[in-house]
Amino acid sequence: NAGVTQTPKFQVLKTGQSMTLQCAQDMNHNSMYWYRQDPGMGLRLIYYSASEGTTDKGEVPNGYNVSRLNKREFSLRLESAAPSQTSVYFCASSHLDHSGNTIYFGEGSWLTVV
Amino acid sequence: GQSLEQPSEVTAVEGAIVQINCTYQTSGFYGLSWYQQHDGGAPTFLSYNALDGLEETGRFSSFLSRSDSYGYLLLQELQMKDSASYFCAVRDTGGFKTIFGAGTRLFVKA
Numbered sequence: 564n565a566g567v568t569q570t571p572k573f574q575v576l577k578t579g580q581s582m583t584l585q586c587a588q589d590m591n592h593n594s595m596y597w598y599r600q601d602p603g604m605g606l607r608l609i610y611y612s613a614s615e616g617t618t619d620k621g622e623v624p625n626g627y628n629v630s631r632l633n634k635r636e637f638s639l640r641l642e643s644a645a646p647s648q649t650s651v652y653f654c655a656s657s658h659l660d661h662s663g664n665t666i667y668f669g670e671g672s673w674l675t676v677v
Numbered sequence: 678g679q680s681l682e683q684p685s686e687v688t689a690v691e692g693a694i695v696q697i698n699c700t701y702q703t704s705g706f707y708g709l710s711w712y713q714q715h716d717g718g719a720p721t722f723l724s725y726n727a728l729d730g731l732e733e734t735g736r737f738s739s740f741l742s743r744s745d746s747y748g749y750l751l752l753q754e755l756q757m758k759d760s761a762s763y764f765c766a767v768r769d770t771g772g773f774k775t776i777f778g779a780g781t782r783l784f785v786k787a
Contacts, residue, residue: 605764606720608777653719659768666712666722
């Protein structure tokens with residue numbers, strides 16, 4: 564069972580370059596998320612998608628765009644990368660109901676912008 | 678908006694009990710979760726409290742007081758492998774948005 568799969572695992576970009584982080588889940592979850600993690604900052608929500616066809620801004624959406632391609636896939640795009648976007652990016656998914664909301668994370672994508 | 682506060686670091690000895698506190702401020706509240714993350718790894722789910730009281734899962738327990746906007750994670754019989762970062766997270770009223778605290782780094786000493 565693959566769970567949440569994100570690619571690439573490592574990427575180095577030059578300032579101004581663009582790239583897309585890909586994410587797919589095989590758990591039939593409705594909700595998907597993109598978080599970034601910086602040292603001492605915890606996990607900050609960039610964008611989320613409550614269900615297929617919807618996306619919403621999180622805490623730190625500036626400089627990013629997302630696409631919920633279908634129920635399985637949720638991509639994150641950096642149109643013009645900046646050094647401040649150097650971070651570890653986690654894609655996640657969950658099935659929300661009244662009993663809980665376990666969030667399942669991918670293994671992370673380490674992005675360096677130089 | 679939402680904010681969560683938890684201590685940045687906690688140190689304890691193997692076999693001991695440690696409590697990691699979390700206070701939160703939210704415009705809406707649907708539940709408090711706890712996640713564990715080892716260095717270089719992804720966060721993994723530990724527990725979830727939607728109602729006041731204690732939830733127990735093996736060596737880990739989590740408590741919630743909604744009236745105090747407060748919760749804690751209790752780790753018993755600490756083991757070296759428990760050295761990790763622990764995050765509390767709040768799910769908002771709409772239920773779709775989950776915000777994390779900055780994390781508590783737990784060091785377990787022999």
